[in-house]
Amino acid sequence: MIDLTPRPERHGDGAPKLDSVNDLIQARIDGVISRRRLIRRAAELAIAAPVVGVMLHATSDKAFGAPSQGRPQALRRLAQEAGTVPADGPTAPEGEPQAGGTLTIGSNAEPDTLHPYVSQTVTAADVYVGIVENMVAYDSTQQLVPRLATAFEISDDGLIYTFDLREDVKFHNGDSFSGDDVIAVWKIIMDPDFGAFNTNGWDKVDDITLDGNQLVITTSEIYAPFMSYVGVERIAPKSAIEAGIDPFKQEYGRAPIGTGPFQFVEWKAKEQIVVEKFADYWGEAANLDQIIYRIVPDDNTQLVQLRTGEVQMVGSAGALSAIRVDEALGIEGITILEHATKDWYHVDLKHWDHLRMTKVRQALDFATPSQDIIDRLLKGRALVSVADQAPGSWAFNPDIAPRPYDVEQAKALLAEAGLTAGTEGVLEGPVPTDDPNVADGDVKPLEIELWFVAGDTQSEQVCQIVAQSWNSVGVKTSVLSQDISTIWGPEGYQFTEKMTGCFYSWSNGNDPTCKFYWHSEDIPDSPTGSGGNLPAYFHHYNFQEAIDELTIAADATTVQEDRGAVLFQIQELLHEEVPVIFIYWGKAFPAVADNVGGFWPSAFNYLLWNANEWYLT
Structure with missing residues (x-):
């Protein structure tokens, strides 16, 4: 079994044993071989490339923050001396x-x-x-550490994961933890009547069996980020799950039980x-x-x-938001910390009426003063963003330039989309029907509700700046807010038949993936359904087929260079089609x-x- 606690001394004074998948993972975790040596020895052992990808995820070599040529430069650009x-x-x-x-x-x-x-x-x-704990977890150095599992191993074909589970662990309600709890979690997450928000990784599980304190998970296909999703899933007690879907969903959500x-x-x-x-x-x-x-x-x-x-x-x-840092620095007895994030701040665009048209979305991007927001509002404490992979990740595409702030170009694109000035200068024109880029429907004004989470001053100010600019090009934009429970609930803006946007941040997991945000399988089937692709709730993206193919390919590709190439293509497609307005990558304070x-x-x-x-x- 693989011990997640690094112990170089376990290998003694001689060369480490490097004869299997698990030997290589252990040696890499212990720091006695390099990433390059792992890959080279795997080739010598004729270990398949997809399995090598799984190994690199298990050693944390392919998660966010793994070495990247652009990482030091990006972090230096974000560094502050204030x-x-x-x-x-x-x-x-x-x-x-x-x-x-x-x-x-x-x-x-x-x-x-x-x-x-x-x-x-x-x-x-x-x-x-x-x-609520998980089998393994990430620490602040991006390394997997043991929690409810003390060790694990991966089969040579990359399809079977075996975990040694801790014994004598108690839940807060007095229940004893066992592999039966993990099995119950798998079943409830995959139950469509329950409507789990995210099923990544669990949807690849064929079977879970127990042999004493050993949990054996068999998957249907190689899934590189398995440890980053299933391994780190929080484990609730079986007894709470078996109380029934409604009690577990409602009562447990108000009073969670864990270990x-x-x-x-x-x-x-x-x-x-x-x-x-x-x-x-x-x-x-x-x-x-x-x-x-x-x-x-x-x-x-x-x-x-x-x-x-x-x-x-x-x-x-x-x-603290970036706009509050200077004020907070004056508080005696308080230290303001700073670190990079994986967060991309953006305005999502519900694909409804005019917002289904690529030229309209591109126009809104040209009309969004992202650099001005960073320079004037955030005082330089952010970077302009162009897609969903942040600087510092090996998946970041450094070759995409953000659109400049250009209101004349925005107006030209809106005109090409068939929009002309109507009452009080608000643009209006026919909306698409079947083809999202053909304006052949009823004439409607281009009116957008721009939402933010109530109580967040920085988000409110960003929305006001964006709304002022969009209004200046003829897009009637109103700024609105709701509390966090309402705005992300079934009565939120995502499920109204109006053109809307919302400013907020989303973050990739420790292993970069794009499927959850963009793929058609992740469009919820109801306001309480599973999936993160909410902008496409009413209408698929006009580039849905292309983004579906690319996101599936990215998750199925385990060779880092090949996977990076696919993720680069996804970022290029997102930049071209603008399903959301990417504004900046932020820092945390x-x-x-x-x-x-x-x-x-x-x-x-x-x-x-x-x-x-x-x-x-």
Whole structure:
């Protein structure tokens, strides 16, 4: 079995054993062979290229942040010298660590649910990762570390994964953890009546069997990012799942049960979520007695409470926005951290009426002052984005230039799309019927609702800038907001028969993939269905066939160079067709009191990922 804890000494003074898939993975994790040596030895052993790809994922060599020619330059471009501190390790304040205590986190966003299989928000994940654990997890250096599984191995054909599961692990409700819980999770995620938000990886599973504490997962095909999806899935207790779909979906989402170092205590809507130390945790016991996740109405209140000491930390989904950094730097006793993210900030465009037309979407891109937003609003703390793979990833295509801000070009494209000035200068024209690029339907005004999550000042200001520019070219644009639970719920803007956009960020997983966002299989079949391709809910993209083929090819290709070439093509297609307006890649700015130790935020995990290591001095 493969031990995820690096131990170079296990190989002694001689050369490491390199005779199988698992030998090579172990040696690479232990750092006694290079990535190149792994690939070369795999070729000598005639291991198939797709299996080599699976191996490189298991060693974390092919996740986001793996070596890339453009990574150092990109991170240097994002680096700031304005008093922020790089989050390159856990905070280590002066003074003696104290036993116990309560830490309060402030966030201007409330989770929609705390259900790991239902929620689509980072806000929810920030909380439930401290409660519900996975078999393996990523740390802040992008390495897989053991959790409910102590070791694993992969068959030589890349189709079978065997996990050694921990024994004597208790759920917060007293149930004992076993492989039966993993099997129950697989079944509920794949149950269409349940409607899990994401089925990636689980849809490749043919069978799961148990032999004592060994869990054997057999897949139908080689799926390179298997460990990045199934391996890191949160495991709920079988008893909660078997309570029934509705109770599990609703009740568990309000009071999750896991095996983590903290257990759920209460959730007071619009006020706070409280977790407390789990006395029977299998691993390193939490230092803190309690963590309060306080929900504040807006980021101004968040800053005030940092200043008064009412909150001691903000981070991840609740981190400071770029426009608040300078103000926060003046707060005594607070350190502002900084790290790169995988987040692409964008305006999605529901494919409805005029927004089904490529020229209209391209025109809106020309009419979006992305660089001005970065320079004037964000004070340079971001990079203009062009697609969905961020700088620093080996999958990033550096050869795509962003469209310049050009209102005249925008007007010309809108005219080519058949739009002319109507009442009060608002453009109007026939909308498409069958062919999305042929305007042969009823004449309608080009009116767009531009949404953002309420309470986020930075998002509101971005939307106001965008709306002002779009209005200037004849696109009637109104800025609207809703709370996070409503805007991403079944009554949200995505499911109205209107032309809409919404400004928010989305993030790739630790293994870059595009299928979940763009493929037709991931268009939900109802407002509560599974899938992330919401802009195409009413109408498929006009380039749907091409993006379907490319996203399938990217997930099926395990040779990094070949997969990168496909991902480059996807980015080129997205840039050409503009299903969303890509605006910028951002950075995160967590803030923490100077007496908080062990806090280590990064692009690779969520807020409470190592909360058991936090302490107060």
